Amino acid sequence: MKQRKRILVVDDDKDILKSFKAILQEEGYDVDTAETSREAIEKTERRAYGLALLDIKLPDVDGTELLELLSERFPKMVKIMITGYPSLQNAAESLKHGAAAYVMKPVQPESLLKVVEEKLREKEEDGGGNK
């Protein structure tokens, strides 16, 4: 049986975590959530994720810093940034630190699934594999 692709969603908004998890699980993904950067780092140390959805605004460490950290430690993991307050600065920082995509809230379920699916497929095509 084919292994389900694992996704980590990081956001301090519990409602977002809940809805993202439901949408992604519905499509057959194995989803974990984290409310802080620290929690996200702990989870990525314990399990391997093929993709992470990261909110730009997090209570402890800024989302772009978390992105930088994850890019250093897990370069093959697909990182997608989520923000409700788009800025050129953040977009540029995200690009610089290896984000594969940038999604603005509110996110439509079909848009979310489309970008997740596309980026995971691109990763596979690049030979990145998936855990």
Next chain:
Amino acid sequence: MRSETSIPSEIRSFFEMFPGQTLLIKGKPGTGKTILSFAILEEVCAERNGLYLSTRVTPDKLHRLFPWIKDVVPARNVVNATPSKIARAMGSSQSSRDGVFDFGTALDFFKVIYEDAEEMDNPMIVVDSLDGVLDCVKPEDRGASLTQSLCDFCHELGTHLILVSETDEQTALDYIVDGVVTLKDTEVYGQSLGDQVSSEQVETRTAREITIEKIRGIRREQKSYIFTLKDGKFEYFPPYRRTIIPVLKPTADIDEDHRSSGIEDFDVITGGLEKGGLTLFVVEHGVGLQYIPFLDQIVVSLAAKGVGVVRTRSVGAALPKDQEVTKSVEGVYEFKPKAWLTWRLQKLFPTTGEYVDFLEKTRKDSSEVVELSLMESRKEYEDFLKKLRRKHSAVVEFIGLDTLEILYGADNAMKLLDEAIARANENRETFIGVVRRGMKSIEMITKLANNHFVFKDLIGSLFIYGVQP
């Protein structure tokens, strides 16, 4: 770019096609008619079988003015046809008072000349000038009939004839002869120096132009060409052909303040590339990529003597791969600034629509993104320079300033230029900038240049001229 022949190939082909061709060279005084006629003799009469009739200048003076023609037209072939000489030659009985002759006398004189010419193989006669001859005949004989008779002689005897006329106006002669060329000085207009386009504010220069008005039986490649009379010799400039391949040859610095460009003529005229400050090349409209081999030669020559050359090309200024030589030369480093940041941001968004939404939401302060791009590239460039300075004792910057303006805006391009000039001054090193007509910051940049040259296309040929100093 120079040609292998000094005269347009149409003129050479014209005289090689049939014996007995007649060519009229027209032009105002000082336009180079006499020198052109000698250049034609040199090109066409390889066996020194040209006869030159001088109606204004004595043979002795002619040889003093143009010493090189001794090899083309020996002294014995220069005929003194000044009025007094004609009178003596024809005898007093046939002359009338004041040195004015009738039609028959003048024609007899030319018959004698033709008889001499006939003994030569493929001869050519130059009458310089026809006006001088016509001045010697009675007014009623000055029409086309004398010239027609001269041309008829040439056709019958198979002798080439060049008639030099001191007017550039169209006359009946134009219909009689087989070919007509006009020489003139032509104004070359530069760009407006300010916002107002008035004659006082437009740079002008004079160039010499030869126009082939008529040339029977020969296809004209071009109607007009630019030419020079440098060192008293006629040399035309053929249309530009991209055949110049830069040569990898180290050339010693001219002095401690000037590097050699590797282009001998340029060094002689300009004194070389100044160390410190900006040496600017302006590429005018219509030049296309013709100027690139010229700059490539400078790049290659500097690299050949161990100087590191960091080059940021102008936008679109890359030659096809087979003509691209600088990339394989050690010591030449192409620096490509990262593309405009917003272009790269696009890949972050799942769809174009989302990217456009993002830009609309964030474009309130678009300078923010310019600054980000600028800071990013500036640091990267400075790090690159530092690395090169560890490798090379000297580093020359060679920047397409239009690239900076497009990527970072005119104001930021000026800031980067200012820094580069400061580096050149601090290191006492040559700094070369290239701008293209149409850039917003071009006027300001030209004001900062110590040396300012312009590439311009004139009738299909590439020219470079100096503006500053």
